[in-house]
Amino acid sequence: MILLILTSLFLLYLFDLLYWKRRNLPPGPTPLPVIGNLHLLNNEVKPGYKMYENLKEKYGPVYTFWMASLPMVTVTDWQLIKQHFIKEGGNFVGRPEYPISIEIRKGPFGIIESYGERWVQHRRFALHVLRDFGLGKNLMEEKILGEVTAMIDAIRKSPDDVDMQNIFDACVGSVINSLLFGYRYDETNMAQFLELKNRMNKHFKMAAEPIGGLIGMYPWLGNFPFFKSFKNVIMDNWMGLMKMFRRQAEERLTTIDYESEESSDYVEAFLKERKKHEHEKGFGGFEMEQLESVCFDLWVAGMETTSNTLYWSLLYVLLNPEVHRKVSEELNKEIGTDRIITTSDRSKLNYVNATINETQRLANLLPMNLSRTTVVDVEIAGFKIPKDTVITPQISTVMYDPEIFPEPYLFRPERFLESDGSLKKVEELVPFSIGRRQCLGEGLARAELFLFFANLFNQFDISLHPENTSPATEKEFGITMKAKNYRVVMKNRY
Ligand code: HEM
Structure with a gap:
């Protein structure tokens, strides 16, 4: 029976x-x-x-x-x-709920994984704050150019054997951190940055593994021996990140000047908005849990993506000498000195822009x-x-579609140029995705990619390190794809 x-x-x-x-x-x-x-x-x-x-x-x-x-x-x-x-x-415009994420975030907080009213409110707020930083006093470009200068200085300290991944990570991490918390990374707080970076790397790697997907869907699996240690690592790592952000946000609560109208970073703008809603239920959606989750989202979404793209761009150019030559020629012709390139130079540098576009497509x-x-x-x-x-x-399938991009695995910036050399708009180039949930940081990311790339190639003659002349182009697995480490040699162009 x-x-x-x-x-x-x-x-x-x-x-x-x-x-x-x-x-x-x-x-x-x-x-x-x-x-x-x-x-x-x-x-x-x-x-x-x-x-x-x-x-x-x-x-x-x-x-x-x-x-x-x-x-x-x-x-x-x-x-x-x-x-x-x-x-x-x-x-x-909805997002699925992943039980493990809800457990760690204490609800569907943040931007990336929120939906409904909360998402509308905080996507709008974030865009508004970022736009404010980008307009008027142009805080955004100022912060990026500060990091471009830091990158150039770091390279000049030991130009004969450079791994640019570390330098891009620290500079891009400093841009996002100073937009969020108002300070950058230097020798005094490098340990904090390295801890963050380590945790982020682990987080991405584990989230992309099938077992990470399984635990994400069924956190209760963590009660069983095989899954227990895996879940513990995910939790420790992720909670550790949330705690770091929470601690910093709480420190700011005690020092903030509510009298001044202007905010110089995201946390300050958020806390001022929170104050306006202090008599409403749940601070009108501006709870500390929301702030902690937004910091996590902007860090996760804004750091690895941009830094990894820059690392790919350097690798692809070095492996394609003809592209390298054309980038250098354009910089000689349009800039011609060692001055710092700014976003006002963008419209002159078509080949540089096409090379960045092609990097985003191929790095996918x-x-x-x-x-x-x-x-x-x-x-x-x-x-x-x-x-x-x-x-x-x-x-990703669109950007490797051979019907749209013939021979999709070849690096060809010319795909993005008209026959007269002007930049071609190709609608299928969609690294920032499409529609209403399209990347919120696209403007910031585009400015960073242009300013770091153009200034790097304008300042330095770059070649692969003699012990590392054929670096691998296979992608390292994670949620965003990383290039394997390679080293370069830099010489001043001016
Ligand atoms: C090269 C750099 C970047 C790439 C390739 C990239 C790509 C993406 C993609 C593909 C999405 C998913 C959109 C969808 O749901 O279909 C996304 C979402 C998002 N990105 Fe980016 N991103 C980059 C940089 C940034 C930066 C610098 C920030 C923040 C400062 C950022 C913040 C976000 C946020 C908050 C979302 C979620 C948007 C929402 O759900 O409404 N990203 N990004």
Whole structure:
């Protein structure tokens, strides 16, 4: 009798898993019990672009990928992405909840993982603060140029053997930290920066592993021996980051000058807004938990992405001598001195801009874009997709699509130039994603990429270190793709 009940339950479970749950979803690989399709991430060539391409080939431009028990509808075709995520952008503004993240953040706080009213309020607030820093007194460019000068000084201290990853990390980290907290990293607080960077690296690496995905979906797995130590590392690491941000924000609470109208950093702007809402329930959405989560989001989203792109840009240029020559020629012609290049030079440096664009396309930092959820029922390519379905516009597949970018794995800045040498607008170049949840830091990131790249190549003749003349171009796995370490030699150009 018991055997009969167990067999029936098992058959019911299989019926649900293999047919019932999938009946209204676009096709896709068969999910396995518990892990869904997570095993595919391990079976295919890392970091996963190929897997998404193969799934597109096999199941068409819209397919379902199972992240453990969570079905993710994935849209890979540019025309469909444009038609739905841009033109009907308001339908795709939700975010899925990941139980482990909710546990650590103490709720759906922040910007990246919040949704509904909170997301609207804080995305608007963040854009407003960043715009304020960018306009008028141009605090943003001032802070970036301060770090460009720090980069040049750091290189000049030991130009014969440089690993630019560390220098980019410290400079880009200083830009975001000084926008958030008002101070940069130098010899006096380098230990704090290194701790942050270490924790961030670990965080990204673990979050991108299939086992990280599994624990993210089922934090209770951490009660079992095999998963326990893994979950403990994730928790310690992530909580440690949140504590660092919380401590700094609380320190500011005691020193802030509420009388002055202007704010010189994000935390100050947030705390002043909090004060205005102090008599409202939950400080009108400006709780300390929200601040701690926003600091985490802006740090996570703003540091590794930009620094890794810069490291790729240097590698790709050094491996393509013809591109290097053209970058140098343009800088000689348009700048011609060792003065610091500013954003007002941007429109003159078409080849430099095209090289940065091509770096962003080829580095293709996020094999798997952040997922959204539908906030109403939608129909894509004939599939009826209900409200609250997890859905991902897969920008990495678009940027490696050979129909759009022929020979997509070759580095060719000319893709982004018109025949008269002016910069070509290519709508399918979407490293910052698309629609209403498009990257919030795009303006900041673009300014950083241009100013660091242009000034680096204007100041220095750069070559690969003689002991490291053919560095690897394979990507190191994480949520954003890292280049493997390589070293360079720098000589002053002026
Ligand atoms: C090269 C640098 C960067 C790249 C390639 C990049 C890329 C992205 C991508 C692909 C998304 C996902 C959008 C989606 O959901 O479809 C995103 C979201 C986001 N990015 Fe960036 N990003 C970069 C730099 C930055 C910087 C410097 C900041 C902040 C200062 C930032 C803040 C954010 C935030 C807050 C979100 C979440 C937006 C939301 O959910 O409304 N990013 N970024």
